[in-house]
Amino acid sequence: MIRFPEGFLWGAATSAYQIEGAASADGRRPSVWDVFAHTPGKTFHGQTGDIACDHYRRWEQDLDLMAELGLKAYRFSIAWTRTTHEDGRPNQRGLDFYRRLAEGLRDRGIVPFATLYHFDLPQSVEDKGGWLNRDTAYRLAEHAQVVTGALKDTVDHWMTINEAYVESFLGYATGELSPGHQDTGEALAAAHHLLLGHGLSAQTIREGNAGKVGLATSLSPVHPMTQAPADVAAARLVDGVNNRLFLDAIFKGTYPTDVQERYADLRPGFTVVQDRDMEVISTPLDFFGLNFYYGRTVTGTDGDLPSGWAETPLSTPVERDLGARDVVRTDQETTVMGWPITPNVFTEILCRFKTDFADIPVYITENGVSLHDQVSPEGVVHDPERIDFLTLHLNAIHNAIAEGVQVKGYLTWSLMDNFEWAQGYGPRFGLTYVDFGTQRRIPKTSFHWYRDVIARNGLNPPLARPHEPDQEEAKQHG
Numbered sequence: 001m002i003r004f005p006e007g008f009l010w011g012a013a014t015s016a017y018q019i020e021g022a023a024s025a026d027g028r029r030p031s032v033w034d035v036f037a038h039t040p041g042k043t044f045h046g047q048t049g050d051i052a053c054d055h056y057r058r059w060e061q062d063l064d065l066m067a068e069l070g071l072k073a074y075r076f077s078i079a080w081t082r083t084t085h086e087d088g089r090p091n092q093r094g095l096d097f098y099r100r101l102a103e104g105l106r107d108r109g110i111v112p113f114a115t116l117y118h119f120d121l122p123q124s125v126e127d128k129g130g131w132l133n134r135d136t137a138y139r140l141a142e143h144a145q146v147v148t149g150a151l152k153d154t155v156d157h158w159m160t161i162n163e164a165y166v167e168s169f170l171g172y173a174t175g176e177l178s179p180g181h182q183d184t185g186e187a188l189a190a191a192h193h194l195l196l197g198h199g200l201s202a203q204t205i206r207e208g209n210a211g212k213v214g215l216a217t218s219l220s221p222v223h224p225m226t227q228a229p230a231d232v233a234a235a236r237l238v239d240g241v242n243n244r245l246f247l248d249a250i251f252k253g254t255y256p257t258d259v260q261e262r263y264a265d266l267r268p269g270f271t272v273v274q275d276r277d278m279e280v281i282s283t284p285l286d287f288f289g290l291n292f293y294y295g296r297t298v299t300g301t302d303g304d305l306p307s308g309w310a311e312t313p314l315s316t317p318v319e320r321d322l323g324a325r326d327v328v329r330t331d332q333e334t335t336v337m338g339w340p341i342t343p344n345v346f347t348e349i350l351c352r353f354k355t356d357f358a359d360i361p362v363y364i365t366e367n368g369v370s371l372h373d374q375v376s377p378e379g380v381v382h383d384p385e386r387i388d389f390l391t392l393h394l395n396a397i398h399n400a401i402a403e404g405v406q407v408k409g410y411l412t413w414s415l416m417d418n419f420e421w422a423q424g425y426g427p428r429f430g431l432t433y434v435d436f437g438t439q440r441r442i443p444k445t446s447f448h449w450y451r452d453v454i455a456r457n458g459l460n461p462p463l464a465r466p467h468e469p470d471q472e473e474a475k476q477h478g
Helices: 030-035 055-069 094-107 135-151 166-170 184-207 229-252 257-262 277-281 319-320 343-356 382-404 445-456 471-475
Strands: 008-014 071-079 109-117 158-163 214-218 222-224 288-291 296-299 309-311 325-329 362-366 407-413 432-435 440-443
Touching: 008 325, 008 362, 055 094, 055 440, 055 445, 071 407, 094 109, 094 135, 094 184, 094 288, 109 135, 109 184, 135 158, 158 184, 166 184, 166 214, 166 229, 166 277, 184 214, 184 229, 184 277, 184 319, 214 229, 214 362, 222 229, 229 257, 229 296, 288 343, 319 325, 319 440, 325 471, 343 362, 343 382, 382 445
Parallel strands: 008 071, 008 407, 071 109, 109 158, 158 214, 214 288, 222 296, 288 362, 362 407
Antiparallel strands: 296 325, 309 325, 432 440
C-alpha cells in the first residue's frame, strides 16, 4: 500500500470553455474560441463549445458528482467573457455564477482552485491585437482585480494563467489553436505578454490579499534519441522553448540565453521586452501548478530514422525550425492522440523543478489520458487503461515526494469528458463519460477506482483494479 502525506489534496480539473456551454447566457460575450471553433476547418468536424457539457446549467448536478467522487479540491477556470462587460465593468450575473459554484464546493468540503485565464480571450480584446498587444497584459490584470475582489471570500487558491507555451506557440506559431497564426516571432511576443499578464495579475492578487497565487504550466522532459551531438543539441533547444523559456522567466527573471540567441533575428520576438518586465514576471509565487502528460524524445538528424523509431504528432514547425524531430520507439505505448505514455520521467521533471527552479509547494493541476471510451450494452464504461495510466503516474508522484518535492495535491484531467479544443469531442479524458447528445453523466470504472484512492489516501501498486460498477449504479447518473 502506497500512502500519501496527511492532508494531500485529491482533486480533478476542468476549464470554462471546455465544459460550460451557455455561450450567450447572462451577458457572456464571444471569446476567441467561439470565433475560432466556428471557422470552417479549425476543429474536428466543425465542433464547438456552444453547449459542451452544459455545466453552466447543470453545475449543481456536477457538484454532487464531485461529492460522490470524494474530491478534496476542484480546479475550474473563470471565463473572462462572463465576468466583465466589453468596457471592463463587472458583469454581476457572471460573477454570481462563480460565487454559487465556489460556495457549493465549500459546502461539500471541496477546496476551490480558480484559474483566471484558460485560453478564452475575449474576442473584443483579440480585435485590438490580442496577446501581440502589450495592453492585453494590463487588461488581464484588470480582470483579475474584478474577479478576486468579488470572490476572495470564497476562493483562496488562484492560478493566473494556464499553459503559456500552448497558448503562444500552438496559437501563434503552428496555428493549431486560436487565433491560428503561423509566425514564431509572434509566438515569442505572445509568450512574453502572457507572462507579463501573469506577473501583473499575481501582483494584483497580492495587493488585494485575495489568497495564494500560482499559475499552471505544462512541462515535458526532453531527452535526445541518442548521445550524438546533433541529438543532444536538439533536445537542449526543445527543452529551452518548451520548459526553460517559461520557468527561467518566472523563477529567475530572465529568458534562456540559448533561446534568445536562436531567435535573435525574429520579429517582434524578444524586442517587446521592456525595462522591469522581468521583475514583474518573476513576482514570487505561493505554489506552482504543474501539468504533465508526456515526456519527449527528439533527434537532430535528418533522413531516415533508425529501425525501431518513428516520428510522432508532437513534431511541429516549431521543432523543425529548431532542427529537431519528436520521435518515439515503435513499441512505445501511446494515447489516442499519439502522445507517448511516459510515467518514468514524471518523477524526473518534479525533482528537476525543485532543484533547478524553486522548492515551493507543487500541485499537479492536470494529468490524464485520452481514450476512445464507449458505453457497454450494460450501460457501463470500462476504462482499465486509464486506471493503469493514473496508477503509474501516482507512483511517480509518490517517488518525487520521497525525494523531497513538496507535492501537496493532485488534480487529474478531467472530471468529465469535454470539448478538447481543436480535437473536438473525439478524445475523452474524463473520469465521467458524457453523452453529449443527452448530457447524461456516467461514472466510468476509473471514477470508482479514483474514489477508492481518495478514500484510502493511497493506492495498491503496481496496477490496481477497482470495484466494477453494475448497470444499476450507472443508471443512477442518467
